[in-house]
Amino acid sequence: MSRIAKRFSDLAAEGRGALIPYLEAYDPDRETSLALLRAMPAAGADLIEVGIPFSDPSADGPVIQAAALRGLKAGATLAGVLGMVSAFREGDAHTPVILMGYVNPVESYGYERFCKDAVAAGVDGVVLVDLPPEEADVIEAPAKAAGLDIIRLVAPTTTPERLGYVLSHASGFVYYVSIAGITGTRTASAGDLRAAIPRVRAATSLPVAVGFGVRTPEQAAQAASIADGAVVASVLIETLAGTLDAQGHATDATLPTVLEQIGALATAVRAAGRQAA
Amino acid sequence: MANLMEQQKAARLNSSLRHEPDGRGHFGGRYGGRFVAETLVPLILELETAYAQAKADPAFQRELDYYLKDYVGRPSPLWLARRMTEKLGGAKIYLKREELNHTGSHKLNNVMGQILLARRMGRTRIVAETGAGQHGVATATVCALFGLKCVVYMGATDVERQKPNVFRMRLLGAEVVPVTAGAGTLKDAMNEAMRDWVANVADTYMLIGTVAGPAPYPAMVRDFQSVIGTEVKAQMQEAEGRLPDVVVAAIGGGSNAMGIFHPFLDDQSVRLIGVEAAGHGLDSGKTAASIERGRPGVLHGNRTYLLQSADGQIEEAHSISAGLDYPGVGPEHAWLNDIGRAEYVGATDEEALEAFQFCTELEGIIPALESAHAVAHAMKLAPTLPTDSLMVINLSGRGDKDIFTVAEHLGVQL
Numbered sequence A: 001m002s003r004i005a006k007r008f009s010d011l012a013a014e015g016r017g018a019l020i021p022y023l024e025a026y027d028p029d030r031e032t033s034l035a036l037l038r039a040m041p042a043a044g045a046d047l048i049e050v051g052i053p054f055s056d057p058s059a060d061g062p063v064i065q066a067a068a069l070r071g072l073k074a075g076a077t078l079a080g081v082l083g084m085v086s087a088f089r090e091g092d093a094h095t096p097v098i099l100m101g102y103v104n105p106v107e108s109y110g111y112e113r114f115c116k117d118a119v120a121a122g123v124d125g126v127v128l129v130d131l132p133p134e135e136a137d138v139i140e141a142p143a144k145a146a147g148l149d150i151i152r153l154v155a156p157t158t159t160p161e162r163l164g165y166v167l168s169h170a171s172g173f174v175y176y177v178s179i180a181g182i183t184g185t186r187t188a189s190a191g192d193l194r195a196a197i198p199r200v201r202a203a204t205s206l207p208v209a210v211g212f213g214v215r216t217p218e219q220a221a222q223a224a225s226i227a228d229g230a231v232v233a234s235v236l237i238e239t240l241a242g243t244l245d246a247q248g249h250a251t252d253a254t255l256p257t258v259l260e261q262i263g264a265l266a267t268a269v270r271a272a273g274r275q276a277a
Numbered sequence B: 001m002a003n004l005m006e007q008q009k010a011a012r013l014n015s016s017l018r019h020e021p022d023g024r025g026h027f028g029g030r031y032g033g034r035f036v037a038e039t040l041v042p043l044i045l046e047l048e049t050a051y052a053q054a055k056a057d058p059a060f061q062r063e064l065d066y067y068l069k070d071y072v073g074r075p076s077p078l079w080l081a082r083r084m085t086e087k088l089g090g091a092k093i094y095l096k097r098e099e100l101n102h103t104g105s106h107k108l109n110n111v112m113g114q115i116l117l118a119r120r121m122g123r124t125r126i127v128a129e130t131g132a133g134q135h136g137v138a139t140a141t142v143c144a145l146f147g148l149k150c151v152v153y154m155g156a157t158d159v160e161r162q163k164p165n166v167f168r169m170r171l172l173g174a175e176v177v178p179v180t181a182g183a184g185t186l187k188d189a190m191n192e193a194m195r196d197w198v199a200n201v202a203d204t205y206m207l208i209g210t211v212a213g214p215a216p217y218p219a220m221v222r223d224f225q226s227v228i229g230t231e232v233k234a235q236m237q238e239a240e241g242r243l244p245d246v247v248v249a250a251i252g253g254g255s256n257a258m259g260i261f262h263p264f265l266d267d268q269s270v271r272l273i274g275v276e277a278a279g280h281g282l283d284s285g286k287t288a289a290s291i292e293r294g295r296p297g298v299l300h301g302n303r304t305y306l307l308q309s310a311d312g313q314i315e316e317a318h319s320i321s322a323g324l325d326y327p328g329v330g331p332e333h334a335w336l337n338d339i340g341r342a343e344y345v346g347a348t349d350e351e352a353l354e355a356f357q358f359c360t361e362l363e364g365i366i367p368a369l370e371s372a373h374a375v376a377h378a379m380k381l382a383p384t385l386p387t388d389s390l391m392v393i394n395l396s397g398r399g400d401k402d403i404f405t406v407a408e409h410l411g412v413q414l
């Protein structure tokens, strides 16, 4: 069983959903983001998403755009991001790590080489925002051979006819983009999620995580209880950015402040348990 | 029987270079495609269906023809540039006068087609990206004509260097949103327009201004711009009784070039030359020559030649001309380059400035700085060709918008 499948099945046995915090690699520098990555499981992260900085993040709002720019300025490369995950794996064999990013750095690195190196580094899955299933043949075979999950996005605009097609290309879990929009802007209501998640569930046996617009502990608890997990990104990056000094460097407050927020999110997610389907 | 006819039809289509991309929106099995977030995929598929229906509907074509004639002012003339020809002493040079179109460039050809499509689709809000502002002005214009809401994203750097067009767009009722991300040029404006579309899918139509973006845009914009080449073919037949020998056009995203090239793709005797902006020079690191100095990658919904780092980060383009200042190029050009059907060359900022003045002084036509890149290459090539050869330069736009930039480079205070 993969780390992703095992983690979701263990959490299901515990009767709760997953908290999936996001960090942008190399934001604001390699050392700080690696320290954050290493500390996240103890703070309550069940799975972790690591953003691969890209120059043109066209599906992201201003907060993640700025994080990507800071990461690139700090020297992030795809090889460097994989190196970070390797370093994390030295101390953590169980927490699933999912890379999230855009396709061009991966295409430039080479799909086959990427899949092999990612798995060797300890990466469990990858979300490539701008690589829909229509274009995914370039990565599907090497990913399968290497044992890397390709996590698929499903959006509110995904039509019922299309849903089955998208899900037939998914592995690991399904990432439900809860709003039609970019990251860090709007938030879906609990009612929206209660209407949408059962439709996705009906079409797949994979776990379903909700992302885009999940900000508060209450929202995270709600999303993780209606679905199988909640991805929290922009709000954590906002918090991180708020602790940087005038030159954009990390301060003593950076790690504790972000980790405390992850702790609060985790507490809420754990307390909420699971809604009966 | 029907099957055989289908096969014969397919064979005929295959032997032609003028074809539709494959089912995945790829040209040559490689370039183009639909590289967008899941949220947008259903929308571009809907657009593709709507465009296919419109294209097959004679009423749509009639409506478009009406607006092209009476609103855009087509056909545009094919002008024999006598003094330029004499001065250069080689090929006989004709200028395709796209700068005479309403709003001053070829951009309105495409915008007219897409706005009629947006109306058919019931969309009420239009978003567009713009570099030089010509596409933004064209879009704002048709939105005024049809009473639609219009939001134009424009890099902050471009807002600064294309002030007259910003003012024109605002007069036309458009909201112009300066984009400060990145270098504040066309690539950043495109990112922001895509973000807007993703967030406003219910009522919004994204009106892309060049032959790039996810399928169906590259082929659709090409179709709407092909009126240029179709007219040139007929006009040259009338003037000279034959095909031209060389067609030269500037390449930003590649829409004016694709529009004039496409009808000639199967006429192998016609040399097709796309002129990219070399900026400070092809090897200066400050260039916008994506085909000559880039390599294939994925940006803005399509796979094509891109200026990018070894790590796959997109690099900033550089050109004196805002409309060419883009690190990518339409995917059909990427394919035409690889199969060798079209040639791609560069012209520098300096060469474009010189050509700008050359065309102005000899023909009394002030070209856009974008178009001046095509003129610059013609100035190099024409003298090397026999006097009985025929060259067409696509004069894609007029240069009124550029007088501030040019004045600054000439050291003149306006």
Ligand SMILES: Cc1ncc(COP(=O)(O)O)c(C=O)c1O
Pocket (backbone or CB within 6 Å): B105, B106, B107, B131, B132, B133, B134, B135, B209, B210, B211, B250, B251, B252, B253, B254, B255, B256, B257, B322, B323, B324, B368, B370, B371, B396, B397, B398
């Ligand atoms: C007059 C003119 N020519 C050319 C271009 C470049 O675009 P394309 O390569 O799509 O024709 C522009 C773009 O703004 C333009 O305004």
